[in-house]
Amino acid sequence: MSRPIKIPCRLHNLVFNQPINRWDEALPLGNGLTGCLVWGNGAPLCLSLDRGDLWDTRLVPEVQDEGFTYRNLIELVRNGDQQQITRRFSDFFSEYPNPTKLPAGRIEFHGPAAETMSCEMHLREAMAEVTWEADGKSHRLETFLHAENGLGYIRISSGGGRDQLLFKLMAPVYTNSSDLSPDSLALLDYPGAEYGSEDGLSWFLQRTSHELEYAIVVAECKTSERTTEWVYLVAANHDGDDWFERAKSKVRAAVQTGFDAAFPSHFSWWKRYWQKSEIMLPDFEMEQQWYLTNYLFGSCSRKGAPPMPLQGVWTADEGKLPPWKGDYHHDLNTELSYWHYLKANHLEEGESFLDFLWKLRPAAREFAQSYYETDGINLPSVMTIDGKPLGGWPMYSLSPTNQIWQCHAFDQYWLYTGDREFLETKTYVYFKETALCILDLLVRGDDGKLKLPISSSPEIHDDSLDSWLTPNSNYDLALLRYLFARLTQMSELLGMTEDFECWSAASEVLPELAVDESGFMLSPDERLLESHRHFSHAMAIYPLQTVDYHRSEAEKKIIDDTIARLEVLGKGMWVGYSFAWMAALYTRQGNGEAARYHLQQFWEHLCSPNGFHLNGDFRRTGLTQFHYRPFTLEGNMAAADALQEMLLQTNGGIIRPFAAVPNDWLEKGVEFQRFRGEMGILISAKAVGGRLDYVHLQAERGGVFLLENRFDTDKLTVERDGAVTVLECRIGGVCPMLLEAGDQCTVRGAS
Secondary structure, three states: OOOOOOOOOHHHOEEEOOOEOOHHHOEEEEOOOEEEEEEEOOOOEEEEEEEOOOEEOOOOHHHHOOOOOHHHHHHHHHHOOHHHHHHHHOOHHHHOOOOEEOOOEEEEEEOOOOOEEEEEEEOOOOEEEEEEEEOOEEEEEEEEEOOOOOOEEEEEEEOOOHHHOEEEEEOOOOOOOOOOOOOEHHHHOOOOOEEEEEOOEEEEEEEOOOOOEEEEEEEEEEOOOOEEEEEEEEEEHHHOOOHHHHHHHHHHHHHHHOHHHHHHHHHHHHHHHHOOOEEEOOOHHHHHHHHHHHHHHHHHOOOOOOOOOOOOOOOOOOOEOOHHHHOEEOOOHHHHHOOOOOOOOOHHHHHHHHHHHHHOHHHHHHHHHHHHOOOOOOOOOEEOOOOOEOOOOHHHHOOOOHHHHHHHHHHHHHHHHOOHHHHHHHHHHHHHHHHHHHHHHOEEOOOOOEEOOOEOOOOOOOOOHHHOEOOOOHHHHHHHHHHHHHHHHHHHHOOOHHHHHHHHHHHHOOOOOOEEOOEEOOEOOEOOOOOOOOOHHHOOOOOOOOOOOOOOHHHHHHHHHHHHHHHHHOOOOOOHHHHHHHHHHHHHHOOHHHHHHHHHHHHHHOEOOOOOEOOOOOOOOOOOOOOOOOOOOHHHHHHHHHHHHHHEEOHHHEEEEOOOOOHHHHHHOEEEEEEEEOOOEEEEEEEEOOEEEEEEEEEOOOEEEEEEOOOOOOEEEEEEOOEEEEEEOOOOOEEEEEEOOOOEEEEEEOO
């Protein structure tokens, strides 16, 4: 179906008509590996730089101690020895500054403070622009991080001439005995940066107390009396031999080529990115947030670069360690960060996470052997970029079932692409290797059912003995049931008879999920009694979707009761991602009004003006009792996912357009284009005037695709290659559509 592409327009841009005074409200730029935050009032104007693989990966002695094992944790939990649990598995996370993600440094331009300033983030072009007036002189900065060549480009036009602004390079302060704060970068005690310059180049070289070395190298070129350009690169010894000299050569050559010559190829990458999918909503603020979130995703997740840790490519710039050391948290954060990309049709960018997990299989195998003393694979749930443990509350930082949540990412990729080779060589392998570890941990209870020796639900009861729930918690059990059910289905599909018998046998001896009148419980003998941020007990509803609202009255009741319980307990202990997750739960009911409300609360109260998810109600509006502002990205991506689930649901292979949208959207007009459904189908749809207008299907792979009839008639027209056929399908029924690879068709209600 041919139609114009609506890529983000000027209305979607971030615009601030005043100086930006904080790094976490800055204009964000990124190319997957390097990040830049533009902020300040001209005295100075700052470009805070980051690179995704800058890490201090030195392990602390406690994680290398022979007592750092799951077997020892089980014994301490059963003995009720909280003091030893925290000493051996948790305390050192805050006692040592390392391991940690590291910031790169800053570029600063110093001049008089701005009297007026306008800051604009152009989403379509992925370019930041700042204009300001100071002491009667006007200045304009334009900057972008090239989408492909890794370089940053800056151009400043100054009404007072180039000498009005002083350029400075600033390294992080990694050593300062006067700073005794517990999260100071100075605790790392690295040597001071080495600054240098030659022939239009400036740099600093930062050595560390371990193998890492990195540098920011900048080349400068005056292009006219009032205009100067700079090209910069964050380089590191990860880049290979002669990395520092090659960085100098690269920026020197690029600055001669210039800003305008580099921009077209940068813009072409983003143009292709924006053409993958689009939405049009009557709630413009929500439409704007979806485009902004996809911009953030494209900026900090790219094929060939590390996936998003907590802050993506925008590590905190305030002289301190990043929140939670900027690590990889697998009890929610990494998984939510990669919820939305498949439906948004940004496959390559999302593959960063899968490639990362696959590459870390040796580290996961080593950890399974050393910590769990099992075969198979299992990664620490709070880990470094190279898959090593940081410690932290052990009930989630060392949970064996979080590994299954990572399996879910492989499963979703297979389901949304229909790539049989990926299923056989990646998804099934990752699932099977995970199951080999998990099976070694499970024990038979008195009832003959399989149970974990100790069980928990992420962050429930914090770091206390109460956090060890009666096995199995619903969180653990939902993941266990999902793991073996999917392995059973995959092995049957792949014709692996022996494996099928193993996995189906394990599935048959897992308990049922614990349910009472409050819906899903925390564990067999405990229900959720207070407001809590992590809906881990509801995993089976979303994201696993092993309980289906449409399948039976019993499952519908469980979902309704679970959501009602969360409503009764309230939002006092929620953080930002809770609102996004709750919106997703409401989409299971088809409750578009409630989903919209929770997304609006998230974006209005729990995000910075630049869109960054800050976790807490930092403006103290009374929404929750958390008033802090640590920046992490998972809430942003989970919110985009919930919005997409309002517009289109495809779980179970049934395509349901506009399954959970507010009625006024249907009246005023709502549309999405090229969303990805299961088994490689691209779906577009529009509703207006209170009714579904059309659904367009484009098959990447041949198959039978099941479309729920959400039109207001039981007669449908199907247009394909200019020919129109009429089908009969009751309203609410499922209409099978047979398409070959490359086929397209448009379905409408017959008049």
